[in-house]
Amino acid sequence: MNTLSTILIVVGLFFLGGVYSFAKQGLPKGVVVLLSIAAGMALTAGVLRLGVWS
Incomplete structure (x- = not known):
């Protein structure tokens, strides 16, 4: 899990x-x-930054 995606999810x-x-x-x-x-x-930005779909 990327640090930025974690921060975005927590903020969301x-x-x-x-x-x-x-x-x-x-x-x-x-x-x-x-x-x-x-x-x-x-939340959307954090989930999309995870990159589990690609």
Whole structure:
């Protein structure tokens, strides 16, 4: 496992925790959506950097 892919996956999971926390606190939906997009992008980049498909 590459170091950068590990960091991206950990950051994505951290952002997902923030999405859950912010949604539970009742923050504006725009903030929650923006954070969930960032989480999805970080997780996708981390998984794609693993290179297990090629």
